[in-house]
Amino acid sequence: MPLVNMAPLLQKARKGGYAVGSFSVANMEMVLGVLKAVEETKSPAIIQIAEVRLNHSPLELIGPLMVAAAKNSSVPVAVHFDHGKTAEKIRQALDIGFTSVMFDGSHLPFEENVRITAQTKKLADEYGADCEGEIGCVGGSEDGSEDIAINCTSPAQALEFYEKTGVDALAVAIGNAHGNYKQTPKLRFDILEETSNLVNVPLVLHGGTGILPEDFKKCVKLGINKINIATATFDSVEKSVRTSYGNKSINGYYDLQTAEVEGAYLNALKHIEIFGCANKA
Numbered sequence: 001m002p003l004v005n006m007a008p009l010l011q012k013a014r015k016g017g018y019a020v021g022s023f024s025v026a027n028m029e030m031v032l033g034v035l036k037a038v039e040e041t042k043s044p045a046i047i048q049i050a051e052v053r054l055n056h057s058p059l060e061l062i063g064p065l066m067v068a069a070a071k072n073s074s075v076p077v078a079v080h081f082d083h084g085k086t087a088e089k090i091r092q093a094l095d096i097g098f099t100s101v102m103f104d105g106s107h108l109p110f111e112e113n114v115r116i117t118a119q120t121k122k123l124a125d126e127y128g129a130d131c132e133g134e135i136g137c138v139g140g141s142e143d144g145s146e147d148i149a150i151n152c153t154s155p156a157q158a159l160e161f162y163e164k165t166g167v168d169a170l171a172v173a174i175g176n177a178h179g180n181y182k183q184t185p186k187l188r189f190d191i192l193e194e195t196s197n198l199v200n201v202p203l204v205l206h207g208g209t210g211i212l213p214e215d216f217k218k219c220v221k222l223g224i225n226k227i228n229i230a231t232a233t234f235d236s237v238e239k240s241v242r243t244s245y246g247n248k249s250i251n252g253y254y255d256l257q258t259a260e261v262e263g264a265y266l267n268a269l270k271h272i273e274i275f276g277c278a279n280k281a
Contacts, residue, residue: 003070006078006100006226007130007168009044010202013225018276019205019216022046022080023268024230026057029257030237031069033264039074041269041278046100046226048080051089059089063096075281080132082228090120094127100168102132110157117165132204132226135161136173155194162199169202169226174219176207187215189222196223208232213274220276229271237263 013020023034025047038045047066049057063079070077081093081101090101103120105113113135121131136153153172162170172195174188196203202225208216209231216227240263244250250259272278 003067003097003099004044004076004078005128005130006046006080006132007202009046009076009078010169010225012044013277013280014202014223016280017220018280019220019225019227020044020046020277021268021271021275022048022082022204022226022228023233023264023271024048024050024053024082024228025062025066025264026053026234027062027260028065029260030233030264031066033237033261033266034233034268035069035073035077036261036265037268037272038077038281041272042075042281043272043277043279044076044281045268045277046078046080048082048228050083050230051081051085052083054089059092059096063093063098067097078130084120087120087123091123094124094129098129100124100130100132102134102171104134106134106136106151106171106173110161114161114164117161117167121165121167130168131165132169132171133161133165133167134171134173134204134206152188152191153195155191155198158195159198162201167201169204170199171204171206174205176205176211187211187219189218192219192224193222202226204228208271209235216274217276227271227275229267232271233264233267236267239263240266 009020025031066079070079079098081098083104084090103117105116117133124131135158174192203223204226205224206228208227208229237260241259244259
């Protein structure tokens with residue numbers, strides 16, 4: 001199955017009433033673990049990396065690896081540049097072959113967010129790629145370095161944003177936050193439902209780590225078709241490695257590599273079941 005665009009995956013999910021998992025990766029082992037899970041379950045998937053992660057995983061190295069992995073997958077996989085902050089890195093991702101990019105202007109005044117997101121959408125179109133935008137402000141930060149307050153999406157403003165930018169997917173803020181939650185989030189399902197009824201585009205949920213399975217399923221029912229999973233993947237990989245050292249099953253580098261792959265694999269499997277995307281490839 002060749003590398004695919006994000007938009008067709010999400011449109012199919014919207015019609016089918018499920019969500020596609022968008023899994024953040026930081027190295028080859030995470031990529032291998034996610035792809036093992038989606039191929040085993042015959043699930044469509046998105047693998048992604050955020051701009052704030054590039055200090056640890058340089059785009060010029062991890063990007064081609066991600067694209068090559070998707071091209072060699074037996075199921076449809078899109079490769080996404082998440083939370084793009086700079087035009088330079090967004091263009092670099094597109095040059096590498098990413099099939100979707102996101103400009104995160106949620107911290108900007110509305111009109112500026114619209115302007116730069118529309119520019120990003122135009123650039124993505126030139127590459128035959130897709131574009132995600134964000135309206136409202138998801139709490140926390142992608143790398144945990146900031147404690148950004150949640151600013152829930154205005155459904156009416158979401159419609160205006162979509163009409164002015166033409167994005168292929170729209171991330172909304174409904175009480176969700178990046179990183180590990182200090183307590184179970186109380187999601188604004190009323191905002192999600194109103195936004196979904198107003199805006200004719202697949203909606204995206206960021207900050208998936210720590211959301212209850214039943215809340216995930218309700219989000220999907222109300223219009224979420226892409227769910228980002230980052231912290232849960234990193235935590236699962238770390239836990240797998242710690243456990244393997246604890247039970248003395250790591251006796252060299254390749255055992256360590258196997259533990260990393262297993263952590264990403266188990267985390268992806270769990271979320272695929274919750275999102276309802278198994279056998280939808």
